[in-house]
Amino acid sequence: MNVVIPGKPDPAPSVSALAKKRLTVALVLSAAMIVIYFGFMGLFAFDKPLLGTILMPGLSLCIVLGPLVIISSFALCLVYVLWANRVFDAGIRNLR
Amino acid sequence: MGSSTLSIGFFFAFMALTLAITYWAARRTRTTEHFFAAGGQVTPWQNGWALAGDFLSAAALLGIAGIVTSNGFDGMIYSIGWLVGWPIILFLIVEPLRNVGRFTFADVVAYRLRQRPVRLAGAVGTLAVILFYLIAQMVATGSLIKLLFGLPYTWSVIVVGSVMLVYVLFGGMLATTWVQVVKAALLMGGGILLAFLVLTHFEMNPLKLFAAASEKYGTKVLQPGSKVVSGQWDAISLGLGLMFGTAAMPHVLMRAYTVKDAKAARLSILYATGLIGVFHLMVFIIGFGAMVLVGADAVAKAGGGGNMAAPLLALTVGGNAFFGFICAVAFATMLAVVAGLTLSGVATLCHDVWTNVIRNGSASEAEQLKVARVATVMISIFAIFLGNAFEGQNVAFMAGLAFSIACAANFPSLVLAITWRRFTTPAAVASILVGTLSSLVLIYLSPTIQVDILGKPLAAIEHQWWFVSLRNPAIISMPLSFAVAILLSLVTREKNANRAFDEMQRRILLGPIQPNTDEPARAKSAA
Numbered sequence: 001m002n003v004v005i006p007g008k009p010d011p012a013p014s015v016s017a018l019a020k021k022r023l024t025v026a027l028v029l030s031a032a033m034i035v036i037y038f039g040f041m042g043l044f045a046f047d048k049p050l051l052g053t054i055l056m057p058g059l060s061l062c063i064v065l066g067p068l069v070i071i072s073s074f075a076l077c078l079v080y081v082l083w084a085n086r087v088f089d090a091g092i093r094n095l096r
Numbered sequence: 097m098g099s100s101t102l103s104i105g106f107f108f109a110f111m112a113l114t115l116a117i118t119y120w121a122a123r124r125t126r127t128t129e130h131f132f133a134a135g136g137q138v139t140p141w142q143n144g145w146a147l148a149g150d151f152l153s154a155a156a157l158l159g160i161a162g163i164v165t166s167n168g169f170d171g172m173i174y175s176i177g178w179l180v181g182w183p184i185i186l187f188l189i190v191e192p193l194r195n196v197g198r199f200t201f202a203d204v205v206a207y208r209l210r211q212r213p214v215r216l217a218g219a220v221g222t223l224a225v226i227l228f229y230l231i232a233q234m235v236a237t238g239s240l241i242k243l244l245f246g247l248p249y250t251w252s253v254i255v256v257g258s259v260m261l262v263y264v265l266f267g268g269m270l271a272t273t274w275v276q277v278v279k280a281a282l283l284m285g286g287g288i289l290l291a292f293l294v295l296t297h298f299e300m301n302p303l304k305l306f307a308a309a310s311e312k313y314g315t316k317v318l319q320p321g322s323k324v325v326s327g328q329w330d331a332i333s334l335g336l337g338l339m340f341g342t343a344a345m346p347h348v349l350m351r352a353y354t355v356k357d358a359k360a361a362r363l364s365i366l367y368a369t370g371l372i373g374v375f376h377l378m379v380f381i382i383g384f385g386a387m388v389l390v391g392a393d394a395v396a397k398a399g400g401g402g403n404m405a406a407p408l409l410a411l412t413v414g415g416n417a418f419f420g421f422i423c424a425v426a427f428a429t430m431l432a433v434v435a436g437l438t439l440s441g442v443a444t445l446c447h448d449v450w451t452n453v454i455r456n457g458s459a460s461e462a463e464q465l466k467v468a469r470v471a472t473v474m475i476s477i478f479a480i481f482l483g484n485a486f487e488g489q490n491v492a493f494m495a496g497l498a499f500s501i502a503c504a505a506n507f508p509s510l511v512l513a514i515t516w517r518r519f520t521t522p523a524a525v526a527s528i529l530v531g532t533l534s535s536l537v538l539i540y541l542s543p544t545i546q547v548d549i550l551g552k553p554l555a556a557i558e559h560q561w562w563f564v565s566l567r568n569p570a571i572i573s574m575p576l577s578f579a580v581a582i583l584l585s586l587v588t589r590e591k592n593a594n595r596a597f598d599e600m601q602r603r604i605l606l607g608p609i610q611p612n613t614d615e616p617a618r619a620k621s622a623a
Contacts, residue, residue: 019601023515026187033187037180037339038332044173044320045331052319058307060318066172067380069180070373074366076183081366089359092605 018091025083029076040069102420103245110278110428114263117274121267128464131268132199132443133353138273140360144367147351149276150436151178151342152283152372154236154403154429155495157379161409162402163324164383165395168309168317170324171383175376177335181342182369186362189343192514192604194352194361199447200440201349201506205513205528208596209521211457215448217528221505222346222448224532226441227482229498230434230475234483235491237430243400244407244423249487257480260435264442265472269354272435279425279432284375286425290406291378293413294385302381308388317387326567333571334496340574341499344506347440357607385409438475445471493544496568497535504573505531508581514604517597519581520590527581534576538569 043051044062051062125131138146153159156178164171197203202218234253241252263271298304309317325331342348352361386395386405389412398404407426411419446468451459459467505528512519512527539545541564546552557563566572 015602015605016598019605022605030184030187033180033183034339037176038335040176041173041332041335044325045328048320048322052315054315054318056303058303058305058310058318060169060315062169062172062320063306063318066169066176067377069176070376073179073183074369074373077186077366077369080183080187081362084362085359095606 014095018088018095021091022084022088025080025088029080033073033076036069036072040065102417103423104420106420106424107245107427110282110424111259114271114275114278114428114431117278118263118267118271121271121274124270125266125268127461128199128447128468130270131465131468132350132439132447134269134273136354136356138354140355140363141367142273142277143351143355143360143364144371145280146273146276146354147348147364147368148371148375149278149280149283149432150347150351151345151368151433152280152375152429153233153433153495154240154426156375157283157287157382157429158240158400158403158406158426160376160379161383161386161406162395162400162404164380165386165390165405166392166402167321167324168313168384168387169319170321172376172380173320173325173331173334174338175379177338178342179369179373179376181339182365182372184339184343185348186365186369188511188514189349190352190361190365191358193349193510194355194358195604195607196514196600197353199350199353199443201344201346201510202444202448205509205524206452207513208593208600209513209519209524209590212453213521213525215452217525218506218509219444219448219453221501221509221528221532222444223441224536225346225498225502225506226437226444228494228501230437230441230479231482231486232491232494232498233430233434233437234479235486235489237434238483238487240400240403240430241427243404244426250484253480253483253487256431256434257476257483259431260438260479261472261476263431263435264439264476265469268468269439272432272439273351273354275435276432279428280371282425282428284371286410286422287375287378287382290410290413290418290422291381291385293418294381294389294409297385297389297413302384305381305384305388309384312388313392317384327565329571330566330568333566333568336574337496337500337503337568337570339503340507341501341503341570344502344510345499346444346502346506347436350436350440350443379406382406382409385413389413434479438472438479441475442468442471445475490548493539493548493567497539500535500539500568500570500573501532503531503570504535504577505529508574508577512578512581512585514600516585517594518585520585520588520593522588523581523584526584527577530580531573531577534573535569538564538566538572542567542569 053061129135160171160174193204196207202215205218206214237256238249238253241247242249263275306318325334355361355364386409390408395405407419407422410422450467451464509524509527541562544567546557547554
């Protein structure tokens with residue numbers, strides 16, 4: 001744990017380590033969102049019959065998957081916020 | 097429709113409330129920090145609602161409900177696309193934006209780079225997005241108000257333009273924020289109530305509603321079709337534009353500055369994502385409800401290109417009063433969105449162009465506020481003028497174009513500025529300009545302009561060498577913008593930008609208010 005000493009140059013290694021950690025989490029979660037969304041859009045663009053499979057009266061595959069994309073967007077946001085509030089913010093406090 | 101007295105009553109109640117808010121906010125708007133960022137004192141919860149209010153346009157309620165009513169499932173493609181950009185804002189953009197910038201996204205792109213060229217290019221990208229989105233909103237507003245209230249088109253545009261002028265001019269970001277919170281609460285409340293009333297007809301079971309729809313119109317309404325989005329790569333390109341365009345919309349990004357720190361900005365995006373997600377699920381129910389309870393033909397016959405689906409459904413399930421309420425909510429929605437757009441255009445003109453380019457970063461508070469107010473009047477007059485000039489024109493493509501430009505011009509430079517040490521000034525400028533121009537050129541050469549607007553037969557142009565079959569340019573313009581940025585960064589060198597990267601990373605994490613740092617501290621001018 002490094003402490004910023006007023007007037008001294010900042011402890012670059014731990015700032016960049018925390019920055020790297022945040023970027024990794026951000027990139028992994030972004031990649032998950034992109035895979036989920038373009039997986040869905042890929043089916044919409046290239047395999048409409050599959051997406052249109054009727055599962056039961058009143059329910060098709062796309063009506064299951066569409067809201068799931070919406071729900072997973074929120075779920076991923078929640079994962080990030082929980083991580084950031086617990087782990088990342090604690091790391092920031094240590095830097096200060 | 098005899099219920100227009102009621103809707104006008106609701107409308108005046110909304111106006112009275114928001115003008116009272118503006119009066120209250122005007123007395124608290126003394127500095128640019130207040131005018132553009134509400135003094136950074138909005139809470140995450142308020143900002144979450146305001147973000148939802150900023151982002152959910154009339155198209156989100158009336159437009160998507162109409163598409164669902166006439167095409168079934170396909171309307172949801174837009175709902176999903178407008179939501180999936182929010183996690184990207186949260187993960188990649190909002191915290192660096194909040195900690196590094198002050199009023200605009202160009203603050204962040206220009207942070208390590210040469211101010212003038214980057215801010216000018218950023219202004220081009222931002223103003224192009226805002227201009228097209230504002231025209232699309234004004235024209236939609238004029239025709240919708242004509243449809244809902246019977247007010248002539250020109251007057252509708254003038255009323256909306258003037259009221260938005262009053263909000264922004266006097267109340268700045270504080271009034272705009274509260275107008276958006278009130279509007280978002282009305283929109284969510286109205287949407288949830290409407291969806292609830294629909295479901296009471298179907299034993300509270302959405303599946304029964306969908307089953308009734310497929311019984312009436314065939315299972316095709318539950319399946320993806322190709323009428324709303326035609327072409328395979330066009331669908332992917334639309335998705336790119338919606339996702340990354342949302343993540344770089346200037347009026348959305350600007351709201352990151354209204355809260356006190358990065359953590360609050362983070363939370364407000366989470367709340368906004370939840371609110372917008374719930375709203376879009378409601379709209380899906382509303383669209384199917386209108387399909388079954390009102391009927392697709394009746395909605396089509398009511399005019400407005402399907403936009404009457406939600407109001408007519410309200411009339412059917414809730415009577416005249418509810419119809420009037422939904423119409424007034426639609427009006428409030430339009431007002432709040434154009435106010436947010438105008439404010440972000442004003443921030444770009446005043447903060448980026450005037451203060452940092454023309455005055456080289458040294459303009460007094462009083463001067464900046466004066467410029468901001470002049471810019472507000474200019475943009476409002478411009479919006480009213482263009483809204484009238486485009487009456488009756490098919491401008492639906494302009495909203496899509498705005499998202500495409502945001503995606504190709506703003507997103508690449510923003511992400512690279514935050515994450516890549518080697519990013520340079522020429523790369524940023526070229527990437528923004530290439531993103532803007534390529535989006536414009538590609539859409540001009542596509543059937544959207546050539547066939548729909550210029551009326552040329554598709555057969556005559558589809559074999560021309562210049563013809564672009566894609567209606568959504570993002571799949572070409574965004575990679576192009578990234579490629580230009582990366583290539584130019586690799587062949588140019590900028591020592592200062594390179595050196596400032598560590599300092600920027602530090603600031604992204606720790607925020608601007610640090611003692612004993614040599615950077616210019618965020619001007620926290622007290623009221």
